[in-house]
Amino acid sequence: xxxxxxxxxAEAVTINVTAFLITLALFGVYVAALGHNPWxxxxxxxxxxxxxxISVESTLTNAAPLMLTALCTAIPARxxxxxxxxxxxxxxxxxxxxxxxxxxxDAPFLLGVAAxxxxxALAGGLWIAFAGVLRQYRGVNETISSLLLNYxxxxxxYHLITGPMRDWDRVLKTSSWSIPxxxxxxxxxxxxxxxxxxxxxxxxxxxxxLMRHTTLGFSVDVLGGNPRAAQMVGLPINRMVLxxxxxxxxxxxxxxSFEVMAVHGFASESLAVGFGYAGILVAFLSRQxxxxxxxxxxxxxxxxxxxxxxxxRFDLPDATxxxxxxxxxxxxxxxxxxxxxxxVFQPARWRTV
Amino acid sequence: MTxxxxxxxxxxxxxxxxxxxxxxxxxxxxxxxxxxxxxVGFIYVGPRQDYGWNQSHWDAAKKVAAIDGVTVVEQExxxxxxxxxxxxxxxxxxxxxxxxxxxxxxxWDSLKKMAVEYPDVLFTHIGAIWKEGDPTNVIxxxxxxxxxxxxxxxxxxxxxxxxxVGFIGSKPLYFIYNNCNGFVLGAQSVNSDLTCNVxxxxxxxxxxxxxxxxxxxxxxxxxxxxxNVDSPKVSIETAEARGVYTCGYHSDLGALAPxxxxxxxxxxxxxxxxxxxxxxxxxxxxxLKRGGFREDMVELSPFGQAVPQEVRDEVMAARQGFxxxxxxxxxxxxxxxxxxxxxxxxxxxxxxxxxFKLSIDWFVEGTTx
Numbered sequence: 105x106x107x108x109x110x111x112x113x114a115e116a117v118t119i120n121v122t123a124f125l126i127t128l129a130l131f132g133v134y135v136a137a138l139g140h141n142p143w144x145x146x147x148x149x150x151x152x153x154x155x156x157x158i159s160v161e162s163t164l165t166n167a168a169p170l171m172l173t174a175l176c177t178a179i180p181a182r183x184x185x186x187x188x189x190x191x192x193x194x195x196x197x198x199x200x201x202x203x204x205x206x207x208x209x210d211a212p213f214l215l216g217v218a219a220x221x222x223x224x225a226l227a228g229g230l231w232i233a234f235a236g237v238l239r240q241y242r243g244v245n246e247t248i249s250s251l252l253l254n255y256x257x258x259x260x261x262y263h264l265i266t267g268p269m270r271d272w273d274r275v276l277k278t279s280s281w282s283i284p285x286x287x288x289x290x291x292x293x294x295x296x297x298x299x300x301x302x303x304x305x306x307x308x309x310x311x312x313x314l315m316r317h318t319t320l321g322f323s324v325d326v327l328g329g330n331p332r333a334a335q336m337v338g339l340p341i342n343r344m345v346l347x348x349x350x351x352x353x354x355x356x357x358x359x360x361s362f363e364v365m366a367v368h369g370f371a372s373e374s375l376a377v378g379f380g381y382a383g384i385l386v387a388f389l390s391r392q393x394x395x396x397x398x399x400x401x402x403x404x405x406x407x408x409x410x411x412x413x414x415x416x417r418f419d420l421p422d423a424t425x426x427x428x429x430x431x432x433x434x435x436x437x438x439x440x441x442x443x444x445x446x447x448v449f450q451p452a453r454w455r456t457v
Numbered sequence: 458m459t460x461x462x463x464x465x466x467x468x469x470x471x472x473x474x475x476x477x478x479x480x481x482x483x484x485x486x487x488x489x490x491x492x493x494x495x496x497v498g499f500i501y502v503g504p505r506q507d508y509g510w511n512q513s514h515w516d517a518a519k520k521v522a523a524i525d526g527v528t529v530v531e532q533e534x535x536x537x538x539x540x541x542x543x544x545x546x547x548x549x550x551x552x553x554x555x556x557x558x559x560x561x562x563x564x565w566d567s568l569k570k571m572a573v574e575y576p577d578v579l580f581t582h583i584g585a586i587w588k589e590g591d592p593t594n595v596i597x598x599x600x601x602x603x604x605x606x607x608x609x610x611x612x613x614x615x616x617x618x619x620x621x622v623g624f625i626g627s628k629p630l631y632f633i634y635n636n637c638n639g640f641v642l643g644a645q646s647v648n649s650d651l652t653c654n655v656x657x658x659x660x661x662x663x664x665x666x667x668x669x670x671x672x673x674x675x676x677x678x679x680x681x682x683x684x685n686v687d688s689p690k691v692s693i694e695t696a697e698a699r700g701v702y703t704c705g706y707h708s709d710l711g712a713l714a715p716x717x718x719x720x721x722x723x724x725x726x727x728x729x730x731x732x733x734x735x736x737x738x739x740x741x742x743x744x745l746k747r748g749g750f751r752e753d754m755v756e757l758s759p760f761g762q763a764v765p766q767e768v769r770d771e772v773m774a775a776r777q778g779f780x781x782x783x784x785x786x787x788x789x790x791x792x793x794x795x796x797x798x799x800x801x802x803x804x805x806x807x808x809x810x811x812x813f814k815l816s817i818d819w820f821v822e823g824t825t826x
Contacts, residue, residue, distance in 0.1 A: 374538045416530040
């Protein structure tokens with residue numbers, strides 16, 4: 105690793121850790137104002153997220169979809185786009201998975217699951233690629249279009265699950281048809297977390313390799329860093345943008361797929377619970393680095409997982425973890441200003457020549 | 458915090474294996490000391506202070522917390538998805554809960570699943586759909602609110618000037634049908650031409666739909682509205698603003714409608730406290746507990762100031778009829794609103810006939826919806 109690479113990684117880690125500590129401090133002030141001892145609160149945050157087997161399981165179960173939806177923001181961001189359509193892509197992926205599952209009733213397990221996952225990924229990918237098309241060929245701002253596509257996706261899902269695709273036998277919950285029981289995805293061997301976690305980790309690692317160690321990834325970096333230079337060099341910009349959008353959307357679609365295959369077994373309003381939006385936070389925290397997404401998704405998953413325990417031990421409202429997440433987001437955004445300002449991380453400082 | 462504590466935490470952070478986390482389970486100091494003799498967990502589907510369903514359970518939680526040696530932990534806003542299983546596990550393993558109150562109908566499948574995994578924890582459910590073959594460490598309990606609705610119906614029938622009343626229901630489940638039938642039968646017992654319009658919103662809680670439904674029912678001429686949703690607050694306030702009468706549900710909502718409030722159907726979830734006491738003392742408990750006024754499992758809200766004394770007396774006499782078991786809710790001749798004869802002349806169903814009530818999926822004659 106070049107010293108520049110090491111320095112920039114050290115910079116990112118230091119600033120992130122500092123931001124996290126500042127957030128904890130601010131959160132401590134908040135809970136102190138509510139009359140609780142911050143150290144007790146910190147301990148309970150830890151207890152609920154990592155201290156016991158079931159805490160770790162809750163954390164990882166929460167983190168699994170976040171890893172994939174974060175990619176929906178991170179991959180296009182490397183190409184210079186700001187896509188916030190993870191929620192819509194997840195929902196579309198979930199619905200597509202149900203359709204595929206229902207059509208593959210007698211398929212063998214691996215084939216069925218692969219087909220359902222592929223259907224979800226394809227649907228999500230096309231959904232966000234559409235936002236990319238609007239940007240490249242019609243000049244529509246991708247942030248706005250992907251945000252609005254979220255609402256469209258959720259509305260379409262509601263229409264389908266309350267009408268054409270509805271399972272009328274499930275009286276207690278408005279939901280779509282169920283996928284066959286034989287095609288339900290189970291838990292990992294040693295831990296009570298579903299295979300979506302493994303899929304998330306593998307996808308992040310694969311995309312990390314793609315984005316950081318291939319010429320395609322380098323081209324995307326060029327595009328993201330300087331679009332004019334990319335144009336002048338003759339890079340196929342449209343294709344790259346669409347590819348990045350498709351990959352990001354496919355990841356989020358895969359998240360929706362696993363929500364259906366492993367968690368619920370059907371599509372319902374429980375698909376649109378904010379995983380896409382939480383993924384945006386994870387992507388920003390990880391500075392669009394797919395490998396860092398794994399770590400930060402687990403961290404954020406832990407915060408969400410400890411929310412219930414915070415509620416119970418301190419009688420705090422259930423929105424408290426959202427306060428923490430919001431603080432984290434603001435502090436991290438603010439800390440972006442620190443990049444490049446600290447001389448200890450500048451290569452020039454260390455040059456002896 | 459001792460240095461020992463920190464180094465164990467650092468070790469855990471670095472180790473990738475979950476097994477490490479598992480073995481550290483016993484070693485960590487329990488800084489925030491939990492719990493008394495028995496910890497009881499309450500799980501709410503919505504916010505505790507919703508002037509409705511969840512608040513009625515919060516009242517019960519306070520009663521349970523008042524028992525000696527019992528500590529109550531509560532978690533709000535837990536959706537009816539697989540997440541409730543994680544919450545239950547968290548309460549049992551991290552808080553040491555021995556009794557779990559699952560206060561929403563849709564938790565049933567998850568409660569059964571967890572009951573099998575944790576056989577020495579008691580689970581309660583408010584749907585009362587327990588049957589032979591279900592795990593024995595589960596209790597279903599629910600009051601016959603249709604009796605209280607019958608009394609509201611009497612008040613509504615007497616006070617309604619248009620002879621049309623409105624009923625807003627959440628989901629097409631047996632207790633919604635029963636409550637509506639009770640309401641209409643009570644009203645028809647004092648005004649046999651009375652009709653009722655029904656709107657089902659499809660959600661336990663959907664303020665927008667409830668407001669729309671209330672307005673639409675009032676536009677159709679209904680002048681007494683009752684809403685069987687998790688938080689009738691929106692419906693009552695809308696109806697009050699339009700100057701019609703209202704009846705409440707779950708808890709005492711009289712304060713929301715000073716002019717139009719008649720009375721309401723309330724729960725008495727105090728049986729919950731009984732189960733905990735029995736469980737704590739090692740005594741047997743029933744797997745199913747259902748009852749109406751006779752078993753003190755339902756209550757009537759205090760009357761609003763609009764209700765004249767003779768109507769109040771009539772309602773209270775009917776209430777006594779339920780307590781004495783002289784007043785039967787379902788008796789023949791009884792037709793449903795499709796024209797089918799449900800009960801022939803002379804046929805009577807006991808007020809405790811639970812299987813009959815569970816099987817009801819029809820509205821009585823005079824109801825449209």
